[in-house]
Amino acid sequence: MTDGPPPFRDPALSVDERVADLLGRLTLDERLAMLHQFAPAVPRLGLPAFRTGQEALHGVAWMGGATVFPQAVGLGATWDDELVRAVGEAAGREVRAMRESDERVGLNVWSPTVNLLRHPLWGRNEEGYAEDPALTAALATAYTRGLRGDHPDYWRTAPVLKHWLAHNHEERRDTASTSVRPRVLHEYELPAFRGPVAAGAVAGVMPAYNLVNGRPNHLSPLLASELRTWTELPLVVCSDAGAPSNIAGSQGYLPDHERGLAAALRAGVDSFTDHGEDPAPTVARLTEALRRGLITEGDVDTAVGRLLGMRFRLGQFDPELDPYVADAAFDTPAHRELALRAAEKAVVLLKNDGLLPLAPGTRVAVVGPLADEVKLDWYSGSLLRRSSPLDGLRAHQGVAGVEFADGADVVRLRTASGFVRVPAGGPDLELTAAAALDPALLRGRTDLPPLTADAAPADATELRLVDWGHGVLTLRAPDGGYLSVADDGLVRASAAEPGGWVVQETFALEPHGGGHLLRHRGTGNHVCVAAGRLKVAAEGETGEVFFVETVERGADAVAAAAAGADVVLVVAGNDPHINGRETEDRLTLALPPAQDRLWRAAHAANPRTALVLVSSYPYAVPEADATLPALLWTAHGGQAAGEALARVLCGDVSPAGRLPQTWYADDAELPGILDYDLIAARATYLYYDGTPLYPFGHGLSYTSFDHADLTVTATDETLTAEVTVTNTGAVAGDEVVQLYAAALEPSVPRPHQWLIGHRRVTLTSGESRRLTFTVPARSALGFWDVAHGRWAVEPGAYAVRVGASSRDIRQAATVKLTGEPVGPRPVRRAGLAAVDYDESEGVRIVDRDPVVGDAVAAPDDGTEALLRFRACDFGASGASGAGGAGGAGGAEGGGTGRVRLLAAREEPGDGRVELRVPDLGLTLSFDVPSTGDRYVYTPVTTELPGPLGGVHDVELALYGPLRLDRLDLT
Known part of the structure; x- marks a missing residue:
């Protein structure tokens, strides 16, 4: 056996x-x-x-060619759950298929x-x-x-x-x-x-x-x-x-x-x-x-x-039973069609004064640095196929002709030794300094004569310079290769695109000696010339002085292309590896100045100009919005981005993407990037009090929709809303129905309104559909009650609103819930955890100890940090002290006569905490001695002048570097 x-x-x-x-x-x-x-x-x-970890954010990444779908923020712009599920399924099937031939795929x-x-x-x-x-x-x-x-x-x-x-x-x-x-x-x-x-x-x-x-x-x-x-x-x-x-x-x-x-x-x-x-x-x-x-x-x-x-x-031990072995699929026609559909659904029409859709037979100028690009990001797979905006419009039968200008400045670089040239024969050859320029021309000069045809040797290379803002630029050879630096330090025109964990294709020009030093940003070192080759300077080597000769201004080429077209499309935006990526936040919402000049030049030459932003994030473009007849935004849309954009621009598809985040008009409207208290900072559409450039949920269409007959029923468990949506326009299109809620009588600051449901529906002209939303009332309408450490739904009235965006509400109804009264803070019974404040100024939340719990810390410089706690119940009123301690609503008996703080101070010397009860004029001071360790807390106790009862607001002011855990009353 x-x-x-x-x-x-x-x-x-x-x-x-x-x-x-x-x-x-x-x-x-x-x-x-x-x-x-x-x-x-x-x-x-x-x-x-077994390996944990396989990136598949919008298709399989880092493992070679795969179907590339729109970036995640672009999928967010679709507001389409079923589409996003289909993209996830396709990515999963390709993971499985790729693993069959490459065991590194996880x-x-x-x-x-x-x-x-x-x-x-x-x-x-x-x-x-x-x-x-x-x-x-x-x-x-x-x-x-x-x-x-x-x-x-x-x-x-x-x-x-x-x-x-x-x-x-x-x-x-x-x-x-x-x-x-x-x-x-x-x-x-x-x-x-x-x-x-x-x-x-x-x-x-x-x-x-x-x-x-x-x-x-x-x-x-x-x-x-x-x-x-x-x-x-x-x-x-x-x-x-x-x-x-x-x-x-x-x-x-x-x-x-x-x-x-x-x-x-x-x-x-x-x-x-x-x-x-x-x-x-x-x-x-x-x-x-x-x-x-x-x-x-x-x-x-x-x-x-x-x-x-x-x-x-995952079936690793039962391969014969694993149903997903046969389910694996890679680069199928269905996946290609899905990539196109996802890219179409991600396009957001920000503004349209009738310029779009393009009429059949329109002559188009497609200009700008993203016009003939399909940009990838750090978490993209490699493209198996490619469609840029230029490709898409050239292939579209409704477009009569396409002019193109990428808007790059065409430049030559020269040094005292000669002009920079890229030898013929391929992008991997080294750059060399041509020696045809007489060095005497430069000797002792801080300026240069204008470039003429006979001043430059015939083999001096014309490079396309794109300024991405903040002094960051790329240089591209005529064969399309980006100047890049390899491990050997040599500069070559060898890269198909900027990319990599450390981007080797970006440079900066730094004024020096009447010309510029050329700094390679990937290494941080200057470029020098050695033995006729360009290389990154090693330690002890000095950078070469380069002189930039402009052969053609990009704005001039854009204006020329725009002047002869019926409609101009300026395709601007970002490269996902430059000025905003993993490890690097952006510095501004503004469009790079060079790109700003392009749309202005195009519009000056032809008022029928639209700005198409292709980017990983929002921009602040209030002047473009005020000036141009049409603006669109799409995230980098993957392999089918260009075809999808062309189909939207030409009216084959009515745009229906919606913004997944607020677009602000200016940097001044943003909180600090490390300020996560969006309630106090009034951040995101939930709390923002100003007027956004484009609100959360915004997006226009080529058709129109009516929202009618909103009905809402609610219990403490379930909220149900029904609304009829009708396509009242002349063409078919998608509407994204957005359901919001708002507390009308909140006891604490709540959002202006918040999303509780959404649905993307396709309707033909004249078609109506009755939509039903059912959501759990407790999770949808509740908030975190810091006074009692629980999730709660307050009794009272709530507005339920249906709209086309967070600022475009079409229907509203009011419901009342019995809820659960919040009541005052049970301070006498439960004390006050410092972190459970209602409002604060100047505090940091810190770790109470290395394992669990939070405390509140004061600034190290001794400035005041303030905590406010609303409606603190001190118990039933007793004999009044400090001018009389009364107040309505005291629910607990006994009154309070002693206060104990639990605090820590690592530094030598004393810190101080003040307890204030403003309506009583009461202030108590506590000296917190050094405990020698930030995690060692000591009780500091003070007697009240007399028993304190009733319900009062309380303030705690902290001075000096200390940590406050909690306050207890006895």
């Missing part, structure tokens, strides 16, 4: 049973090795190697990014869906459902959401701490993650690089207290690349790497992405942490068990 296969090989058993059996067969060393991103094979058990997919687009200067704006948590959650749920598949037991891929938590900046992204107050946490940040996780389509999350409230996200206690309570699925937490080493490294949060990794494992991190493909440092640190008692074998088994559970669900 022979033994059968071990239980972990038995698909009839549950995943938990199989995981338990397999864990019992693995040695401790084998289990520790599985905690690294690159888990090795275990041949004795027949286990293959099934643990690190997508989508659900960080909210709170601040439009974020360098990674292209990666998120929207500034609104409900829209983000809906689209992320759709995308992950597509990636995951529908089989009850097996998963197509295992999606991981990025990046937990409050990650919307690149400035000091691994060392900056963001203060996230409880209301912002529960009402804004967490819902974007909770939606897809609770829907059961998510395998895990990735923590972000930054710190939140003073604690690294890789040590976030919310992984246990929030994330893992939303689902019964054992979620996997995968670290971001290099982040485990940051804990004791750049962050200096813990004293050594063993403590850092141990703390991350205990907090809930399961897979450590560190040191590339080499697991040795991670395994060594975890092994030492185990020896020192910082972690237990149980901690290791918990993490490994979650990772193995994911592998079982």
Whole structure:
């Protein structure tokens, strides 16, 4: 009799049973090795190697050619859940297909990014869906459902959401701490993650690089207290690349790497992405942490068990039963059509005074730096096919003719030794300095004579210079190759596009000696000439002085092309690798000055000019909006971007994209990029009090829609709204129906209104449809009640509004809910946690201790930090002191006569806290002595002048570097 296969090989058993059996067969060393991103094979058990991490944000990335869909922010602009789900399914099918021929392709997919687009200067704006948590959650749920598949037991891929938590900046992204107050946490940040996780389509999350409230996200206690309570699925937490080493490294949060990794494992991190493909440092640190008692074998088994559970669900141990083996597909006609449809649906018509759609037979000038580009980003796959705006319009039968000008300045570069030229024969050849120019012409000169045809040698190369703003430029040779710097330091016209983790194709001109030094931004060094070749200067070498001779101004070429056309399309925007990308936030909302000059030149030559913005983020273009008859925006739309744009411009498709974030008119309207308190900062459409350039949800159409007969019914559990939408125009089109709610009698500041539902519907001319929205009233209408530490729905009236944008409301109704009265803060019974303030000035939220909890810190410079707490119930009134302590609404008996603060001060000397009850004129002062450690808290107690009762507002003022945990009254 022979033994059968071990239980972990038995698909009839549950995943938990199989995981338990397999864990019992693995040695401790084998289990520790599985905690690294690159888990090795275990041949004795027949286990293959496994890698966590495969990027697939808008198609499969980093693995060569794949179907490239619009950027995530472009998918967000579609407001179309079903479309986004289809894109997720296509990406998942291509992951499966590509894995069949390349085992490096992983099934643990690190997508989508659900960080909210709170601040439009974020360098990674292209990666998120929207500034609104409900829209983000809906689209992320759709995308992950597509990636995951529908089989009850097996998963197509295992999606991981990025990046937990409050990650919307690149400035000091691994060392900056963001203060996230409880209301912002529960009402804004967490819902974007909770939606897809609770829907059961998510395998895990990735923590972000930054710190939140003073604690690294890789040590976030919310992984246990929030994330893992939303689902019964054992979620996997995968670290971001290099982040485990940051804990004791750049962050200096813990004293050594063993403590850092141990703390991350205990907090809930399961897979450590560190040191590339080499697991040795991670395994060594975890092994030492185990020896020192910082972690237990149980901690290791918990993490490994979650990772193995994911592998079982991916069918790794049951290939014969895996339904997604046959489902794999790559670059199919259906995927190509989907890429086109997604790009069409992502186009947003910002303004149209009748210029669009283009009439058949129109002669078009397509101009600008993005006119003949299909830009990729850091998380794109390689293009299998390409359609630029120029390609799309040239191929469209309705366009009579197309003129093109990219708007680049045509320049020659010369030095004292000669002109720069690119030898014929291919883009990979070195640049050389032609020696045909008499050096005497330059000797002692600080200016140069005008360039003439006979002054330059015939082989001096004309380069196309594009100024991307902030002094950043690219130079392109006539054959299309971008000037780039390779590992050997030589400059070549060798790159097809700017790209890479360190972009090697960007330069800056710095005035020097009557000319310019040419700085290579990738290395930070100047360009010099050595042995007739251009190279990046090494240490001790000086840069060459270059003189820029302009052969043709880009604005002149644009004006010339515009003058002879019926309509001009200025295609401007960004390159996703330049001036705003991972590691680099943008500095301004403004269009680069060189691009601003292009639309002005085009409009001066031809008033029938439209500005088409192709970008990863919003711009502030109020003058273009006031001047031009039409403006459009689309994110970088992937492989079919040009064809899609042409079909929209020519009226084959009526545009119906909607803005997924607010477009502001000026930088001055933005808070600081590290200011995450959108309530106090009045940020995003939820709180913004000004007039946006274009509001959240905005987008026009070639047809018109009527919204009528809104009816709303609500209980404390469910809200149902119905509305009839009719296409009242002459052509078919999509309408994006947006459902908003607003609290009409809130006890605390609430958003102006917030999105609770949306639907994109296609209607033919004259067609009507009755739409029904049903949402859970508690989650849709509630808020985080800091006074009682709970989610609550206040009783009272709520407006329910239907509109075409957040500022274009067409129908409204009012409902009343019984809700649950909030009531005053039970201060006598529960005290006051410092972080649960209603308003603050000048405070930072910090970690109460390295493991869990938040405290509030005062500035180090001794300036006042202020906390305000509304409606604090001190209990039933007693004998009044300090001028009489009364007040209505006191619900608790006993009165209060003593106040105790719990505070810490690491620095020598005393800090000070003042307790103020303004309506009583009462002020008490507390001296906080040094405790020698930021995490060591001491009680500081003061007697009240007499018993204090009733309901009052309270202020706490903090002076000097100290941390305040809480206040208790006895």
